[in-house]
Amino acid sequence: MALSHAIMTALLDDDMSGYELAKAFDVSLGLFWHASHQQIYQELRKLVEKGLLEKETVPQQGKPDKIVHRLTGAGREALAEWVWGESRVQAGKDDLWVKLYNLSPDNVGHLAAEIAGRRDGMMRRLYLYEKIRRRHYAEPEALPVRRQGVYLALLAGIREGEQFLAWCDEALALLAQVESANPARPTAPRP
Amino acid sequence: MALSHAIMTALLDDDMSGYELAKAFDVSLGLFWHASHQQIYQELRKLVEKGLLEKETVPQQGKPDKIVHRLTGAGREALAEWVWGESRVQAGKDDLWVKLYNLSPDNVGHLAAEIAGRRDGMMRRLYLYEKIRRRHYAEPEALPVRRQGVYLALLAGIREGEQFLAWCDEALALLAQVESANPARPTAPRP
DNA sequence: TGCCAATATGCAACTTGTTGCATAATTTAA
DNA sequence: TTAAATTATGCAACAAGTTGCATATTGGCA
Numbered sequence: 001m002a003l004s005h006a007i008m009t010a011l012l013d014d015d016m017s018g019y020e021l022a023k024a025f026d027v028s029l030g031l032f033w034h035a036s037h038q039q040i041y042q043e044l045r046k047l048v049e050k051g052l053l054e055k056e057t058v059p060q061q062g063k064p065d066k067i068v069h070r071l072t073g074a075g076r077e078a079l080a081e082w083v084w085g086e087s088r089v090q091a092g093k094d095d096l097w098v099k100l101y102n103l104s105p106d107n108v109g110h111l112a113a114e115i116a117g118r119r120d121g122m123m124r125r126l127y128l129y130e131k132i133r134r135r136h137y138a139e140p141e142a143l144p145v146r147r148q149g150v151y152l153a154l155l156a157g158i159r160e161g162e163q164f165l166a167w168c169d170e171a172l173a174l175l176a177q178v179e180s181a182n183p184a185r186p187t188a189p190r191p
Numbered sequence: 192m193a194l195s196h197a198i199m200t201a202l203l204d205d206d207m208s209g210y211e212l213a214k215a216f217d218v219s220l221g222l223f224w225h226a227s228h229q230q231i232y233q234e235l236r237k238l239v240e241k242g243l244l245e246k247e248t249v250p251q252q253g254k255p256d257k258i259v260h261r262l263t264g265a266g267r268e269a270l271a272e273w274v275w276g277e278s279r280v281q282a283g284k285d286d287l288w289v290k291l292y293n294l295s296p297d298n299v300g301h302l303a304a305e306i307a308g309r310r311d312g313m314m315r316r317l318y319l320y321e322k323i324r325r326r327h328y329a330e331p332e333a334l335p336v337r338r339q340g341v342y343l344a345l346l347a348g349i350r351e352g353e354q355f356l357a358w359c360d361e362a363l364a365l366l367a368q369v370e371s372a373n374p375a376r377p378t379a380p381r382p
Numbered sequence: 383t384g385c386c387a388a389t390a391t392g393c394a395a396c397t398t399g400t401t402g403c404a405t406a407a408t409t410t411a412a
Numbered sequence: 413t414t415a416a417a418t419t420a421t422g423c424a425a426c427a428a429g430t431t432g433c434a435t436a437t438t439g440g441c442a
Contacts, residue, residue: 009292032288064437092283097223101200103340149294163354
């Protein structure tokens, strides 16, 4: 399982609490590997049990205490070792592709709307990516080695997003044609 | 859950046994939604229980009997209805991105090799996609509506694959630079 | 003062997906 | 003729991931 390794990776630079990890995941590694806070808390517990992390309760003012987790030497070693293993790709699962297999004059409008929505969401994500890129990765070749790896992941996200936008436009064009050529039968329009 | 809907979608045109579904998944919908044969058998049982599929044992010569599954009217309705619901995207989970966050002079060679391997695999997949495209989707606008949807999914796969190849090349170029600029410390080379 | 939001952690039940094994018939190759 | 591969289905145990809830502290707003 790699969630544990994603968490350890996130802890390479900064010690964090579960709550902070969950937040960080939303804007960094989490763009490539999503996890809910429940999953993160469970995983943190297991990692502490295995001695790969150690935890420390840190009192805060104006907020409840937090439990900060730090990579141990064993954790760092295990992570470095893991990199050498075989990667597993878990293809993304997206209803949209399955739905497209069900395209019909009835639902072409709905599917076009869904794709338009996706396009919108991807625009926002790309905007975030570009902001990060400009701020932190303007000159990738001048970065320390590890940061160059992060840059490559970011670049993959950007490229994939741009490609997706282009596909959305193509798809919407074709669906518009389909729609005008095949008027939906007048069934009750769905909510 | 959408595996059930992926299965029903695969059964739109042809009645199939679990074994045949597992095979079909490897070369069609399964490129967008992978499932092991165990999952498929379990899901088929549930769908039959719900009355969305019906099964029939078909004796064969030279082979064991097979249990063919067919969409019922209720199944078709449920599927058409599902298309109108909200889509869930489950982002792909790929160790590679997490590993890139761990790039170091030690492992840059290993990661470059992994990326080269991925590039290779994607080439093969694109070759398959293109074969399908030429054979069945040469003139997309002349196809029946539902097939145009399938075409759009295929197109997304092709575009994504081409983008990935380009990224691999960029990444390999940058990693080669990193490697020559930062010779790995002479630790024992891994298997 | 009472309510909501943010911070912070966690349990319990459930669904989904994986791994490893078991079974059984028939064809093909050594 | 024995062994291996293919076709075909399935169980059981486990790991991973989701959903819904529970709890507690503090700050800000009305």
